[in-house]
Amino acid sequence: MAHTYIKDLSKHEGQQVTLKGWLAQKRDSKTIVFLVMRDGTGFLQCIVDINNVGEEVFETAKKLTQESAFEITGTVRRDEKQFGGYELQASALTVYSLATDYPITPKDHGIEFLMENRHLWLRSRRQWAIMRVRNTIIYSIHKFFQDRGFVQMDAPIFTGNAAEGTTTLFETDFYGEPAYLSQSGQLYGEAMAFAQGLIYTFGPTFRAEKSKTRRHLSEFWMIEPEMAFYDLDMDMDVIEDFVRYVVTEVLDTCKLEIEVLERDTTYLERVREPFIRMKYELAVDYIQGLKDYNGKTSIQILEEDLKAIEEAVAAKQKDIDEREAKIAGGTLTKGEKNFNQNKIDGLKNEINDLNEKAGNIPQWLNSAKNFKRGDDFGGSDETVLTRLFGQPIMVYNWPRDVKAFYMKEDENDLGYAKGVDLLAPEGYGEVVGGGERETNIEKLIGKIEEHKLPMDVFEWYLDLRRYGNVPHSGFGLGLERLVAWICGLQHIRETIPFPRSFGGKLKP
RNA sequence: GGGAACAUAACUCAGUGGCAGAGUAGCGGCCUGUUAAGCCGCGUGCCGGAUGUUCGAUCCAUCCUGUUCCCGCCA
Structure with missing residues (x-):
């Protein structure tokens, strides 16, 4: 007989159902045992009353240990007090396996211990909620782009060129030739956009930077749309619609998860308002405290x-x-x-x-007061700026020198590149980086030389400017940073099932 | 690449230059439509490793190892 999932209990109120899962928690007494089952789709309190099940089943229930696997049959009852709104009055119980000494108790644990037990930690309520939000985000990303006619195409993971030359890459051996694990699908995205018009990539990205912070992973997932015939303004429109869509999807469909995470959604709700767009130079004024917003400066x-x-x-x-x-x-x-x-x-x-x-x-x-105009923002500068506004901010027209070689120079504002960063509030910082791409082949060649990049590996890229060159734009969104922001997490390592980071471990 | 801190029981942490502590988990009992339940009782330690100072080091010093946090780089 097919069993029922906890998420579907609202369809079975008053009926008898069979559920299969694991024991998350237990409380027992002389005549009644409370078993909290988790089945992957939710958590459910099951009441095993000696008067309903008889002594034998009651004793079995009493002996169940945390994370033991079992099957339970009973009647679904509405109970407002319960997480999820339902509970089960049990009539029968079968044990699949008894677990002994499950390491993760329902008490406090340190991060080191939890990371060593990541393979088990994923079962706990909070991690369960995060992974479900992550899933909702992934699903809504695909929905957003697919609904708008974007074609998903995949950039290669092995690349011959050390791409933008800015970051350290993982080197591997590709049939005797040095190859690098991709740090971005961007350049390939441009080629694919000229074939399909609107495309997006969604895949893993690798950075060998020795960054050990709450915002960095060595292996993470990135979404990179690329759009032919889009300029910077159209690019920013897409970024704004996209982020608003994904965040509101989570707000609308992940209410239980948000409850588990105890996420205060005040700032998230503000994605419904128009995002703030400001040029780099104005943003610097705010960071340095030269300009106030609603009567207060960032310093105040x-x-x-x-x-x-x-x-x-x-x-x-x-x-x-x-x-x-x-x-x-x-x-x-x-x-x-x-x-x-x-x-x-x-x-x-x-x-x-x-x-x-x-x-x-x-x-x-200190960093805000001493910020040097012309520099890229540091993590603290982003925090200072978003703290002032409390909502997503798109900063555009950056000094050309701090941005990648393929960023288009603004012809009306020489020295500035038409790049844009979306900064998330609450200290989460840069979630999206993108912009309009340079179409002038002479400027591109100049920049490649200036960055001392090997010209021969970019010949195919320059072909895109030689054949059917058009204005185009795109951006990259770091999935894990978005998950961290939406879930309100302290550290990015909780946003991915098995995080890989500098100084971290390969086990589990 | 730079900086700061931490390492004591299965877990989370106190603590002292002189016999090693608490809470939680676990086990036994009582109570209870409970929900991090409550009450009573019972264990556990190479005090991360090495060297040094000292009559005596878990404590002080040096080194090593491991972990965490911050900055830089970025998404």
């Missing part, structure tokens, strides 16, 4: 943030002191003492996190 906002954090730390410290005094008083029962000790430990961790944040702010302020 950061100083206020710092003060607020310091006050929060003081309040938590006061709470700790009071609880410690209570414990020292010696009149508490053991349970009350434990409760307070747990709270104190939690508060100490919160203070550590806050102090870390507070420690960053002076650096940001």
Whole structure:
């Protein structure tokens, strides 16, 4: 008999169903056991009452351990209090396998331990939610482009050229010749766009940069649309529509996941408003605090943030002191003492996190005040700028020297390239990078020489300018950075099932 | 490539130059339509490794290893 999935329970209210899954959590007593089953599609509390199932099944239920696999039959009941809104009154239970000593308990674990157990960590509720959001994002990316007539085409992963020459690549041996793992499908995307008009690539990308930050992976997934006959303005229109579409799809269809992640969607909701578009030079004014927005400069906002954090730390410290005094008083029962000790430990961790944040702010302020006009933005500059506006910002017309060789120079604004970066709010920074491509073959050749790139590997690329040259644009979106932003994650390593990063491990 | 911190029980963390601590998980019992449940009881340690200082080092110093965080590079 086909079994039912937890996500479909609303169609079976009051009916008897059979579910198959694993034990996420258990609470038991003399006559009743609560089993929380997870089946991949959701979580469900099953009630095993000795009066309904008899002694034998009841004892089996009582002996189930975390992550044991089992099949359960029972009646679906509506219960507003439950996660997902339903629970199951069990009548029968079959065990597939008993797990012993599952390492990941429903308590606190450090990141090192969890990463070593990534293959198991993926089962926990939070990771489950993140992966489902990731899936929704991937699906909506395809829907967005397919609905608009884009053709998905794949760029090669092995490439002979060290592409843009800006990043370190992984070198491999390709039948005796040095080959590199692709760091971008961009140049191939242009060739494919001249064949199909509108295309997008969606595949893995590799960077051997020795970056060990919360925003970097060595292996990540990138979406790179390329559009013939599109200029920078049209490119920005696509970026804006695209990001708005994907974010609202998640907001509309992943309500349970957002609940699990406890994601405050205030800033995400703001994607429904028109995105802010500003030229690089104006953005610099805001970063340096020369211009205010809604009566405040970036510098003032950061100083206020710092003060607020310091006050929060003081309040938590006061709470700790009071609880410690209570414990020292010696009149508490053991349970009350434990409760307070747990709270104190939690508060100490919160203070550590806050102090870390507070420690960053002076650096940001310093970096913002000393920002050198003409430079590329650093991570902190992006944070400062987006903190001021609290919504996605597209910064365009960048100094030509800080952007890749294929970026089109603005003929009305010489020295500036028609590139655009989309900066996500809440410190997530650059999510999209793109722009209009240089069509002037002389300028392209000049730039290739200037960057000291080997001309012969770009001959095929220059052919695109020789045959049927047209204005065209595109962009690249880092999937994991988008997942991190939408889910509100502290670190990019949680956005991909098995992250690969510098200094990280190949196991699991 | 640069900088900062951390390493104590299965897990999360306190702590002290002089016999090693708590909470959680686990086990036993009581209670309970519970939901990080509550109450009572019971374990566990090469204090990351090496060398040095010292009567004595988990604690101080040096080195090594591992991990985390920040910056740079980028998506």
